[in-house]
Amino acid sequence: MRIGELARRTGVSTRALRYYEEQDLLTAERSSTGQRHYPESAVARILLVRELFTAGLSSRTIAELTPCVVDGKATPELLNRLAVERGHIDQHIADLTHTRDRLDAVIAGASASMDTGTPCRPDPVPTDPAQVGGATST
Amino acid sequence: MRIGELARRTGVSTRALRYYEEQDLLTAERSSTGQRHYPESAVARILLVRELFTAGLSSRTIAELTPCVVDGKATPELLNRLAVERGHIDQHIADLTHTRDRLDAVIAGASASMDTGTPCRPDPVPTDPAQVGGATST
DNA sequence: CTTGCCTTTGACGTCGACGTCAGGTTTTAG
DNA sequence: CTAAAACCTGACGTCGACGTCAAAGGCAAG
Numbered sequence: 001m002r003i004g005e006l007a008r009r010t011g012v013s014t015r016a017l018r019y020y021e022e023q024d025l026l027t028a029e030r031s032s033t034g035q036r037h038y039p040e041s042a043v044a045r046i047l048l049v050r051e052l053f054t055a056g057l058s059s060r061t062i063a064e065l066t067p068c069v070v071d072g073k074a075t076p077e078l079l080n081r082l083a084v085e086r087g088h089i090d091q092h093i094a095d096l097t098h099t100r101d102r103l104d105a106v107i108a109g110a111s112a113s114m115d116t117g118t119p120c121r122p123d124p125v126p127t128d129p130a131q132v133g134g135a136t137s138t
Numbered sequence: 139m140r141i142g143e144l145a146r147r148t149g150v151s152t153r154a155l156r157y158y159e160e161q162d163l164l165t166a167e168r169s170s171t172g173q174r175h176y177p178e179s180a181v182a183r184i185l186l187v188r189e190l191f192t193a194g195l196s197s198r199t200i201a202e203l204t205p206c207v208v209d210g211k212a213t214p215e216l217l218n219r220l221a222v223e224r225g226h227i228d229q230h231i232a233d234l235t236h237t238r239d240r241l242d243a244v245i246a247g248a249s250a251s252m253d254t255g256t257p258c259r260p261d262p263v264p265t266d267p268a269q270v271g272g273a274t275s276t
Numbered sequence: 277c278t279t280g281c282c283t284t285t286g287a288c289g290t291c292g293a294c295g296t297c298a299g300g301t302t303t304t305a306g
Numbered sequence: 307c308t309a310a311a312a313c314c315t316g317a318c319g320t321c322g323a324c325g326t327c328a329a330a331g332g333c334a335a336g
């Protein structure tokens with residue numbers, strides 16, 4: 001398929017696809033006139049790349065690791081880098097979990113103070129109890 | 139305390155601290171000669187801001203939510219935004235967990251294939267003759 | 277052949293969270 | 307008092323992952 005269809009099927013812009021190629025995250029066959037042609041597998045490849053981007057990896061890191069992830073084989077060196085990145089992700093998860101719990105506490109605290117009628121302001125704001133109750137299920 | 143000490147105690151650069159102030163993430167008293175002076179509580183404030191940055195929030199979002207988090211009180215509206223951000227973080231955790239598990243699988247697979255010396259292809263993919271890995275010989 | 281969308285390369289623009297440099301003032305140490 | 311260190315306000319630079327525009331060619335339909 002050509003670049004436009006790949007873009008539509010992955011939800012990634014053509015600009016991004018060319019950028020990925022430039023960064024060696026993706027390869028393309030070329031027709032005699034220079035147009036890019038991709039195999040079906042490119043779709044999965046893009047989705048993997050997107051996933052790794054979302055996980056916070058840089059294009060350089062992804063370029064180094066994707067062949068490994070795709071082929072399922074790696075040198076001990078690559079395996080090590082893979083483990084390192086896994087560690088970063090794990091750390092990030094821990095940080096996020098911490099922050100989420102903290103926000104939970106704040107939300108719970110604020111809800112409680114509103115429930116008990118604890119004054120939040122010298123000039124009390126009109127509180128709609130319906131919205132307070134429905135804040136958790138949107 | 140002045141900005142230098144606050145920077146040292148938080149591990150954040152003075153440039154960042156001034157930037158935070160510019161973004162309304164932080165306020166400072168000024169001496170008659172214009173120098174910033176911070177209370178002890180500023181340290182915790184900065185650490186909170188850093189935490190929220192790490193969680194992927196923008197300075198604008200942080201500016202809107204920190205007063206709420208710090209004071210432990212909020213309008214229903216703010217509480218709602220807080221819940222929304224919590225949701226984003228939760229989603230991010232889910233994505234990261236997914237990716238981490240995927241990397242784990244790759245690592246496990248690669249380790250196994252190295253141990254047994256066998257290619258780990260459970261289901262042979264239609265590999266076209268193009269050199270995907272770029273390994274011409276060996 | 278012409279129309280009109282698709283694709284090509286190249287290059288500048290963007291945005292967020294700062295880094296860094298410049299040039300001047302304030303505080304502190306001796 | 308002097309010199310060094312810390313601080314001040316601009317203001318331009320950076321980096322990564324693209325967006326966007328321009329000029330030129332390619333591809334199927336009528």
